[in-house]
Amino acid sequence: MHYCQRCDDPIVMAPRGDLAVCPDCGAAEPARRLPLFVVTGASGSGKTAVFPHLVAELPDCLVFDADWLIGPFERACEFGEVDWPAFRDAWLSFAHGAAQSGRHTVLLAPFMPAQLDDLPGRRWVGELHFAVLDCADDVRTARLAARPRWRERAIERHLGFAAHLRGGVGAIVRTDDGTPAESARRVADWVRSRIS
Numbered sequence: 419m420h421y422c423q424r425c426d427d428p429i430v431m432a433p434r435g436d437l438a439v440c441p442d443c444g445a446a447e448p449a450r451r452l453p454l455f456v457v458t459g460a461s462g463s464g465k466t467a468v469f470p471h472l473v474a475e476l477p478d479c480l481v482f483d484a485d486w487l488i489g490p491f492e493r494a495c496e497f498g499e500v501d502w503p504a505f506r507d508a509w510l511s512f513a514h515g516a517a518q519s520g521r522h523t524v525l526l527a528p529f530m531p532a533q534l535d536d537l538p539g540r541r542w543v544g545e546l547h548f549a550v551l552d553c554a555d556d557v558r559t560a561r562l563a564a565r566p567r568w569r570e571r572a573i574e575r576h577l578g579f580a581a582h583l584r585g586g587v588g589a590i591v592r593t594d595d596g597t598p599a600e601s602a603r604r605v606a607d608w609v610r611s612r613i614s
């Protein structure tokens with residue numbers, strides 16, 4: 419979040435082009451905005467398997483697994499209950515920070531577009547692009563059942579979320595008709611086609 423460094427009150431600045439501008443005094447500072455790429459998917463879609471390959475495919479981007487912030491958020495939030503809108507907003511802020519270095523952020527995260535639209539950080543990133551990692555229900559069920567015991571399963575819920583995401587959230591990338599490396603290549607092609 420950009421606050422005016424010239425005004426005596428903590429005035430939140432507003433984006434204008436690639437600047438942040440104070441609505442009171444007109445002070446401006448650089449605030450570049452780049453598109454954010456969200457690779458979503460219900461549990462069992464293959465996000466974790468695709469991740470290292472996607473990092474290798476997109477050396478000029480910053481590729482992250484959103485789950486990495488869950489632990490710090492659990493410690494930061496009262497009673498260990500993660501404030502999920504704040505969690506998602508933190509990733510928008512991160513993407514805005516990465517854009518200042520000219521880097522696009524590619525986020526593997528089970529997010530939906532509507533969950534990001536009303537967050538304070540939304541106006542500090544450019545266009546949101548969504549891709550959905552998807553697989554057949556029986557493949558997802560087998561993947562979830564094979565997880566270690568400490569991971570939650572809730573198979574019916576994840577199948578329902580997958581069906582929802584399949585209904586038009588973004589570009590579909592299958593993870594059950596090839597290797598994780600091949601799925602990552604398709605995601606990388608999708609990212610590159612929108613950056614260039």
Ligand SMILES: [Zn+2]
Pocket residue numbers: 422423424425429440441442443444445
């Ligand atoms: Zn000001």
